[in-house]
Amino acid sequence: MSEPLLRVRDLVVEFPTRRGILTAVDKVSFDIAPGEVLGVVGESGAGKSLTGAAIINLLEPPGRIGGGEVILQGQRIDNLPMEKVRKIRGSRIGMVFQDPLTSLNPLYTIGRQLTETIQTHMKLSDADALARAIELLTEVGIPAPETRIESYPHQFSGGMRQRVVIALALAANPVLVIADEPTTALDVSVQAQIIRLLKKMCAEHGAAVMLITHDMGVIAETADRVAVMYAGRIAEIGPVREVIKHARHPYTEGLMASIPSLGHDSERLQQIEGSMPRLTAIPDGCAFHPRCPKAFDRCMKERPELIDAETTRAACWLYDKAEAAT
Amino acid sequence: MSQPELLEVQGLTRYFDVSKPLLNRVVERVPRQYLRAVHDVNFSIGAGETFALVGESGCGKSTVARMVAGLIPPSKGAIRFDGIDRAAARSSAEERKLRRRFQMIFQDPFASLNPRWRVDRIISEPIRAFGLAADAQEIEHRVGELLKLVKLDPADGAKFPHEFSGGQRQRIAIARALSNRPEFIICDEPTSALDVSVQAQILNLMRDLQDEFGLTYLFISHNLAVVRHMATRIGVMYLGKLCEVAPSHELFSDPRHPYTRMLLDAVPDIDMTGRARTPVKGEVPNPINPPSGCAFHPRCPHAFDRCRSEEPLLEIVGERHGASCHAVAEGRI
Numbered sequence: 001m002s003e004p005l006l007r008v009r010d011l012v013v014e015f016p017t018r019r020g021i022l023t024a025v026d027k028v029s030f031d032i033a034p035g036e037v038l039g040v041v042g043e044s045g046a047g048k049s050l051t052g053a054a055i056i057n058l059l060e061p062p063g064r065i066g067g068g069e070v071i072l073q074g075q076r077i078d079n080l081p082m083e084k085v086r087k088i089r090g091s092r093i094g095m096v097f098q099d100p101l102t103s104l105n106p107l108y109t110i111g112r113q114l115t116e117t118i119q120t121h122m123k124l125s126d127a128d129a130l131a132r133a134i135e136l137l138t139e140v141g142i143p144a145p146e147t148r149i150e151s152y153p154h155q156f157s158g159g160m161r162q163r164v165v166i167a168l169a170l171a172a173n174p175v176l177v178i179a180d181e182p183t184t185a186l187d188v189s190v191q192a193q194i195i196r197l198l199k200k201m202c203a204e205h206g207a208a209v210m211l212i213t214h215d216m217g218v219i220a221e222t223a224d225r226v227a228v229m230y231a232g233r234i235a236e237i238g239p240v241r242e243v244i245k246h247a248r249h250p251y252t253e254g255l256m257a258s259i260p261s262l263g264h265d266s267e268r269l270q271q272i273e274g275s276m277p278r279l280t281a282i283p284d285g286c287a288f289h290p291r292c293p294k295a296f297d298r299c300m301k302e303r304p305e306l307i308d309a310e311t312t313r314a315a316c317w318l319y320d321k322a323e324a325a326t
Numbered sequence: 327m328s329q330p331e332l333l334e335v336q337g338l339t340r341y342f343d344v345s346k347p348l349l350n351r352v353v354e355r356v357p358r359q360y361l362r363a364v365h366d367v368n369f370s371i372g373a374g375e376t377f378a379l380v381g382e383s384g385c386g387k388s389t390v391a392r393m394v395a396g397l398i399p400p401s402k403g404a405i406r407f408d409g410i411d412r413a414a415a416r417s418s419a420e421e422r423k424l425r426r427r428f429q430m431i432f433q434d435p436f437a438s439l440n441p442r443w444r445v446d447r448i449i450s451e452p453i454r455a456f457g458l459a460a461d462a463q464e465i466e467h468r469v470g471e472l473l474k475l476v477k478l479d480p481a482d483g484a485k486f487p488h489e490f491s492g493g494q495r496q497r498i499a500i501a502r503a504l505s506n507r508p509e510f511i512i513c514d515e516p517t518s519a520l521d522v523s524v525q526a527q528i529l530n531l532m533r534d535l536q537d538e539f540g541l542t543y544l545f546i547s548h549n550l551a552v553v554r555h556m557a558t559r560i561g562v563m564y565l566g567k568l569c570e571v572a573p574s575h576e577l578f579s580d581p582r583h584p585y586t587r588m589l590l591d592a593v594p595d596i597d598m599t600g601r602a603r604t605p606v607k608g609e610v611p612n613p614i615n616p617p618s619g620c621a622f623h624p625r626c627p628h629a630f631d632r633c634r635s636e637e638p639l640l641e642i643v644g645e646r647h648g649a650s651c652h653a654v655a656e657g658r659i
Contacts, residue, residue, distance in 0.1 A: 216522070217595070255523055260552050272526070
């Protein structure tokens, strides 16, 4: 593989509380190649959004980075002072959040928000910035952008607002876009439009995407590779087709089987017993072992790291060479 | 199917008054304004069936559920349960008897359980309200039974809702819904607040309970895959109107209404079959000012003049299969 665009190594996100430190993201490592779409899936509380927020240093206090490195294009960015991080946000890393109503300022016209972002990161005159804003709105499919640019966010529908947010994220030609549940607040028919648009826009602007979602369907359609998170760790990471069709980790396997599908009939859905552990009570060894049908002694004591499991990498002792030998 | 119809809904219509305050209306000379949330909806549900209503947000599916549950009265139309007209039975002993045969499960298990009540009190409330148990001991026994039924520990009755996860809370809500032994349960998006692995547990539980007690469900959801898994028959709603009703397998194998086709096309392809998806155009229009004629015509690839002027009616296109579309009725698609 070519030099990765983003390298995350042993990232830890923790919350100090009165009863001790809670580790919400526990030594997560992954790479994103230039132009690649990496999907990050997991159930609520798995730490997927915190991972995204930690990369751009947007953790809500008291949450903090407890260790590890984030390297963007060879430059370490997790320990930079706030001023420098702000320069990176928007210019090199763009962001798309779940709720387009809260990520746009309701008091400013979208034109002003776009030109402000453009002029913060690029040296352009007012007229040029405005022209670029209109060009971006045209690209994201806003009808009559010359007049709509004077509108306020509340005058747009949910799908149109998310289009504006995508235009904002790409305004300064970032190399990476972090999209956190970009379609969750939208209806299915609009969701498909936005996913298509996000993918097209990022491909045209040459930006890589870190797509955080709980929806496997969205990942299946969009991502090149996917990381499945469970209880703050990556359970499995690999090419999207492999992970979806031939999941190696028992959690991924259970997760895939529990999703009702349009393609085939089944009397019962396969279910994973129990629920994800709370942060205060993450079990020893593999965090998934109490729910795992294939758990054995070692899973209760030792924590597995990511191990090569044929075409993917899975954090599961089943794929340990030493285990296979015995 | 030869099942007797348990629930019959005829010409169900609901308007909401969204007018400005009186002074504004007088000063600005604007008339009252109404939002047509549900318009002329007809369907029937046989005993033991699961009838699902699907549609995007704002299509009126939850409003239908709330009218059927009796939480809000319809503006027009009739709801008949087991042959008894709900409007006629209102505020009488009849109504009380009818109420006992209904229950409802809501979307958000964080909002639907009183955080200051212990679980046993939450679950036993319907038993007390309907006077279904003789003494406290019987209530306690019944609550323990219900908790076991939804795969929780009878000892959990002494806890408060915040001590449970989302999935467990939804189980408590289901136990509460079953406590007065209803025949008919209205489920309004029962799993959309839950994670997929937990969703599978709840859906399986709901099906097991249906088999065990012969329950009839009215199932509201926006998720087509969930609906396909649960429902025997499905109604698709768009802007307050029912645009297609069909047996579950038929709706997925042979969808007739262009909106149904569009919805099916919009579902992400998790099986990665490489199925080509036609991109959907536009968004749901504002229900305060719906398009003339067929409400779907501005987004419909098959729309022609008649669609813009004349509202289509639900017409039979197959066995228990109806669609409200001029193009389908004329045999164009």
